[in-house]
Amino acid sequence: MSTKPEARSGSSTIVDVRDLSVHFELRGGTLARLFGRDTGTIKAVDRVNLELRRGEVVGLVGESGSGKSTLGRALLGLVPATEGSIRLRDQNIADMSRRQLREIRRVVQMVFQDPNAALNPSMTVEEAVGDALRVHGMRSATQRHQGVVEALERVGLSPVDLFLTKYPRDLSGGQKQRVVLARAIVLNPEVLVADEPVSMLDMSVRAKILQLMLDLKQDLGLTYVYITHDLATAKYFCDRIAIMYLGRVVEIGPTEEIFAQPRHPYTKALLAAIPEPDPDKTVPRDLPRGEIPDAAEPPLGCAFHPRCPEAVHNCGWESRDLRVLVEEHWMRADAAYDEEQQLLGDLDHLETPSTSATIGAGGSPAVRDVLDRMKSEDTHQPLWAGVTSIEDAGSGVTVHFEPAPPPALRRAGGVDVACVLYPDEGGTEMRGEAGPRPGS
Amino acid sequence: MSMELTDEPVGASAQEPVISARDVRVWYGTTRGAIRAVDGVSFDLAPGETLGLVGESGCGKSTLGRGLMGLLPDGAKRDGEVLFRGRDIFSLNPKEAYQLRGRELGMIFQEPLTRLNPLMRISQHFEETIKQHEPGLSNAELRGRALEVLRLMGIPPTRYRSYPHEFSGGMRQRLMIALALVLRPAFVVADEPTTALDVLVEAQIVQILNDLRRNFQASLLLITHNVGIVAEACDRVAVMYAGRIVEQGRVAEVFRSPQHPYTRELLRSTISLNTTGLNFIPGAPPDLVDPPDGCRFHPRCPDAMDVCASKNPVNIERPGGGRVECWLVGPEDEIPPGGKQPLKQQELTVVDEA
Numbered sequence: 001m002s003t004k005p006e007a008r009s010g011s012s013t014i015v016d017v018r019d020l021s022v023h024f025e026l027r028g029g030t031l032a033r034l035f036g037r038d039t040g041t042i043k044a045v046d047r048v049n050l051e052l053r054r055g056e057v058v059g060l061v062g063e064s065g066s067g068k069s070t071l072g073r074a075l076l077g078l079v080p081a082t083e084g085s086i087r088l089r090d091q092n093i094a095d096m097s098r099r100q101l102r103e104i105r106r107v108v109q110m111v112f113q114d115p116n117a118a119l120n121p122s123m124t125v126e127e128a129v130g131d132a133l134r135v136h137g138m139r140s141a142t143q144r145h146q147g148v149v150e151a152l153e154r155v156g157l158s159p160v161d162l163f164l165t166k167y168p169r170d171l172s173g174g175q176k177q178r179v180v181l182a183r184a185i186v187l188n189p190e191v192l193v194a195d196e197p198v199s200m201l202d203m204s205v206r207a208k209i210l211q212l213m214l215d216l217k218q219d220l221g222l223t224y225v226y227i228t229h230d231l232a233t234a235k236y237f238c239d240r241i242a243i244m245y246l247g248r249v250v251e252i253g254p255t256e257e258i259f260a261q262p263r264h265p266y267t268k269a270l271l272a273a274i275p276e277p278d279p280d281k282t283v284p285r286d287l288p289r290g291e292i293p294d295a296a297e298p299p300l301g302c303a304f305h306p307r308c309p310e311a312v313h314n315c316g317w318e319s320r321d322l323r324v325l326v327e328e329h330w331m332r333a334d335a336a337y338d339e340e341q342q343l344l345g346d347l348d349h350l351e352t353p354s355t356s357a358t359i360g361a362g363g364s365p366a367v368r369d370v371l372d373r374m375k376s377e378d379t380h381q382p383l384w385a386g387v388t389s390i391e392d393a394g395s396g397v398t399v400h401f402e403p404a405p406p407p408a409l410r411r412a413g414g415v416d417v418a419c420v421l422y423p424d425e426g427g428t429e430m431r432g433e434a435g436p437r438p439g440s
Numbered sequence: 441m442s443m444e445l446t447d448e449p450v451g452a453s454a455q456e457p458v459i460s461a462r463d464v465r466v467w468y469g470t471t472r473g474a475i476r477a478v479d480g481v482s483f484d485l486a487p488g489e490t491l492g493l494v495g496e497s498g499c500g501k502s503t504l505g506r507g508l509m510g511l512l513p514d515g516a517k518r519d520g521e522v523l524f525r526g527r528d529i530f531s532l533n534p535k536e537a538y539q540l541r542g543r544e545l546g547m548i549f550q551e552p553l554t555r556l557n558p559l560m561r562i563s564q565h566f567e568e569t570i571k572q573h574e575p576g577l578s579n580a581e582l583r584g585r586a587l588e589v590l591r592l593m594g595i596p597p598t599r600y601r602s603y604p605h606e607f608s609g610g611m612r613q614r615l616m617i618a619l620a621l622v623l624r625p626a627f628v629v630a631d632e633p634t635t636a637l638d639v640l641v642e643a644q645i646v647q648i649l650n651d652l653r654r655n656f657q658a659s660l661l662l663i664t665h666n667v668g669i670v671a672e673a674c675d676r677v678a679v680m681y682a683g684r685i686v687e688q689g690r691v692a693e694v695f696r697s698p699q700h701p702y703t704r705e706l707l708r709s710t711i712s713l714n715t716t717g718l719n720f721i722p723g724a725p726p727d728l729v730d731p732p733d734g735c736r737f738h739p740r741c742p743d744a745m746d747v748c749a750s751k752n753p754v755n756i757e758r759p760g761g762g763r764v765e766c767w768l769v770g771p772e773d774e775i776p777p778g779g780k781q782p783l784k785q786q787e788l789t790v791v792d793e794a
Binding site for chain 1: 496497587591594595596597598599608609610611638639640641642643644646647665666667668669670671672691692695696705706707709710711712713714715716718719720721724
């Protein structure tokens with residue numbers, strides 16, 4: 001079965017997301033608020049551009065905290081947009097009232113990850129699916145019943161009579177997810193935002209639900225936004241894929257192109273990390289270290305650089321990276337930990353992001369010695385290439401790093417990539433923020 | 441069913457197995473009758489070997505893991521024989537079992553945060569664990585041991601005095617593994633240790649588990665629903681369906697030429713990067729209060745024969761090594777005449793669909 005857009009007539013834009021940002025204010029404790037202390041902002045979605053064409057499946061792929069779910073929710077107006085626009089049929093979802101949003105949700109519907117949480121345990125299947133019709137003003141109970149029966153048949157829950165009176169607890173995981181799908185399609189929407197629709201299900205059931213979603217798309221002419229952390233299902237299911245990291249799209253393009261030649265190191269890492277049921281494949285060794293960082297204070301420069309296996313000098317090295325490096329050094333040579341810790345003193349102040357880092361408590365020469373030892377342990381460590389100078393300061397040293405703005409999405413081959421390794425090819429469409437980049 | 445298991449010499453070692461389970465059964469009492477969650481399971485685990493236990497939810501894999509540890513809820517009963525270094529751990533009294541757990545038998549759970557005390561520093565967690573089992577250790581020795589394990593798990597010594605909430609999800613799972621391994625148990629059960637984690641972090645933890653045998657010489661029973669993780673981190677695999685291990689053997693062997701149709705279909709329905717079409721197993725796993733007669737997989741099996749619906753399959757040597765329970769593999773002489781006729785399957789209604 002073809003999921004490719006050319007199977008459908010035309011490729012008109014149905015949803016157009018422009019420079020969309022969704023920020024959440026961290027409110028802190030009562031005391032902090034009383035003294036007006038700023039506790040920060042989480043940029044869950046940060047200046048994202050995305051165009052949905054009629055009849056295609058767009059995948060939003062990334063780890064938790066990448067902003068993929070928030071972006072998906074913003075498409076239904078479930079989270080308020082801080083900046084930018086989401087255009088659907090010449091209307092902007094980003095600045096609609098609740099009443100208008102309710103109308104929009106006839107057109108854009110959502111499928112949630114956990115069918116157990118998405119269904120009200122005290123509602124029968126008929127009530128759950130029919131509720132969507134009732135909310136949207138279908139008064140006649142017979143009409144509602146008719147609609148529910150049709151939707152249940154479409155999702156393969158037949159004989160329908162057997163399911164109408166069942167409660168979620170009587171259903172298996174796959175059946176529940178079918179009910180959730182039925183509720184999503186009962187209003188005849190055009191766009192379905194599916195947030196990890198199969199990740200809670202068993203392997204043998206996943207394929208069934210994905211197949212059902214493909215059938216529904218074919219029969220009802222749906223357009224999908226498929227949100228997932230799993231590149232394997234995305235590869236099979238999507239026409240285009242946007243890889244997200246810490247609120248931004250770092251690579252976007254046609255599925256074949258992304259898989260044939262992944263460009264962004266994050267995309268490559270995600271691909272390498274998929275556990276394949278192939279006994280010849282061994283555990284990948286050059287995985288990114290660490291985890292997705294704190295979104296309230298993202299890394300300077302490229303957000304992925306602290307974990308990136310391909311990082312270079314101008315990725316935006318900073319004080320926190322130095323701390324990580326020191327701690328890694330101590331993990332290697334743990335014999336010297338106690339002495340060196342005395343020499344370097346407290347590292348907590350390095351947590352404030354800065355392109356210069358002052359460390360040391362035991363005198364400049366001794367601290368320089370420690371740094372030199374770290375350097376010689378791992379000469380390929382790209383952080384050192386990003387150090388512009390090291391000068392004596394008090395009882396330690398100050399390390400200055402090369403400042404670097406976050407890379408913008410730039411054209412590379414058939415895709416757009418936000419990485420300093422892919423400088424502008426020139427003359428092509430630039431999306432995202434246009435930061436002028438010095439050639440590396 | 442006969443249970444004389446003479447498993448092939450496993451891995452590099454034909455040594456005495458660390459764990460030798462024979463005909464293990466676990467059942468839960470309910471108002472509808474007993475749920476036979478684990479129903480006659482046998483396997484061996486050699487020193488330093490990793491066995492992947494894979495199957496769908498409800499197949500009994502977690503119950504088996506907890507049953508081995510003696511961590512079953514009230515109302516559950518277990519039966520059979522599990523020899524740990526020659527000693528039957530199912531017949532120990534509660535005090536002896538308590539002594540053995542932690543020191544000799546380790547467990548790694550799925551949700552790390554629910555297993556760490558939010559009011560205790562990491563250092564206190566280690567102190568408590570070690571002091572409980574090795575009271576004679578000095579504080580310096582204790583700290584040295586803990587830091588060494590943390591180092592192997594990739595946690596810097598600077599974090600030793602932090603609280604659990606100061607760690608990320610992956611770090612917490614590393615802490616759990618470190619706590620389970622600091623006493624150097626000979627046998628560890630890891631129950632879906634990566635399911636709650638992100639893809640990249642999952643790969644990091646799989647790497648750590650993969651290095652366990654080298655760093656700790658521990659035998660690992662890795663319970664997972666992800667056949668990919670089994671392929672990457674395990675020496676042998678046991679495929680579980682409806683309370684029974686239907687096929688076991690070396691991972692490369694079983695994955696390359698699965699003998700049981702369930703193993704084959706499970707592998708086929710897994711969506712991987714090489715997937716070009718969607719495959720799935722029709723139907724749903726059976727109700728374990730009243731499982732189907734004969735082979736439990738026969739109502740869903742594309743290759744079912746007449747004999748499969750009436751006679752329990754025999755546990756036999758798997759071609760290429762290992763064990764398998766399927767009439768397709770044999771033994772020929774126990775199949776009644778005409779038993780190899782393709783079974784007329786009942787039309788599956790969606791009612792039975794998962």
